[in-house]
Amino acid sequence: MGKTTIIAITGASASGKSLFASTVYQELVAELGGDGIAILAEDAYYRDQSHLTLEQRQLTNYDHPSAFEHELLVKHLEQLRNNQAVAMPQYDYKTHTRQPTSIQVNPGKVIMVEGILLLHDPKLRELFDISVFMDTPLDVCLLRRVVRDVEERGRTIQSVVEQYQETVRPAFFEFILPSKQFADLVVTRGGQNEIAIDLIKSKIRQLLAE
Template identity: 55%
Template sequence: MQTNKPTIIAVTGASASGKSLFAQTIYDELLPELGPGGISIIKEDSYYKSQSHLSMEDRVKTNYDHPSAFEHSLLTEHLSALSSGDSVDIPTYCYKTHTRLEETLHLSSTSIILVEGILLFSNEELRNKFDIKIYIDTPLDICLVRRISRDTVERSRSIESITQQYLTTVRPMYHQYIEPNKPFADVVVTRGGKNRMAIEMLKAKIRQIMQRK
C-alpha cells in the first residue's frame, strides 16, 4: 500500500551524545539521493520557549534540560501539520541570548522527517508522532568532554559555567527524563553519532520506506 504521509524519525539521547551528528549525517548523505522534497531535519532546540520577557540574568537561570523549557506543544502541532502535507514556520533560537530570534525557518512537508533532541520521548503526545524512535546511548563522561569542547567554541561559554550547569541540571535531568525513556526506543545505538553500521542500516530502512511511497 502506497502512502504519501511523511515518515517521522526521532533521534534522541543525552546532551552531546552524538544524536545531532547521527541525524545530520543521515540527512547529508541522503539529501543528494532523495532531494529537498524527500528529507528534512528538525532540531528540538528550535522549540526552546521564548524568554524575551526575562532579563539576561533570569534567562541564564533557566533549566534548559527540563521538559518545561521546551514548547513541545508547538513541535507536536508542527509535526501534525507536516503529516497533513502543510508547511510550518520553525522558530530560531539563539544560544548566546537565550531566547528566540524574530526570524523563522519555513519548512515544507517531506517524505522523511528527522527530528533530533534530548527530550523527544519525555512527552507522550509528541512521542506518539514518531514512526521510528532511535536512542543514542553514550557514556556520560564522554558526553561531558564533548559538551565542554562544543560550548567553549560554539557558544562562547567558560569551562566553569559548563561544568556547573552539567552538575546542577544536565546530569540530574538525564537521569530523570532521558535515560528512563530509553525503553521507548525501537533501536538503541552505541558508539555515538559515528556508528557507521547503524547509519547504513537506517539509510537502508529509509530507502525501503521510500520505495513504498
C-alpha cells in the same frame, strides 16, 4: 504524497544525536535530493524568553521538559504529516532566547526530529513511527559538551561544568535515561556508528521509494 514517517533521534546532551541525524540527512539529500525528507531540531522549540533579562534567562533549567514548547513541536509535526509547511523557530544559545526569524520546513515522506526529551513526552511519542536512542557514555558527552559550548556558544569551562552538575546530569537520570525504554533502536558510539547510520539510511530509502 502518501504516508509520512516521523523518525525521532534522541539521547543525552552531546550524545551524538545531532551528528547522527545530520549525517543521515545530508548523505541522503546528496544521494536522492531533498524533496522527500525534512529535519527538525527540538532545541529550536525552546520557549521564547525575550520578555526576560539575560540574567533571568541564565537561571532557566534548559534540561527540564518545561523549557520546551513541545505543544508547538507537536502541532508542527501534525501539520507536516498533513502535508503543510511549518515555520520552525530559531534559537540563539548565546542570548538564551528565540531569534526573530524562522526557517520554513516543507513536508516530506520522511521527517526526522532530534532532541534530548523527545521520548519523554507522551504526546510526541504517539507521533513517532521510528525512534532511535543514542547510548553514549556520560563522560564522553561531558567532554563533547565542554568543547562545543566553549567554542560555539561562548561559555566558560566553569559555567559548563556547573550547569552539567546542577541540571544536565540530574535531568539525564530523571527524564532521558528512563525514556530509553521507548526506543526502537539503541545506538552505541554516538553519531559515528556507521552501521546504525547505514541501517537508518536504508530504511529511509525504502520509505521514500514506496
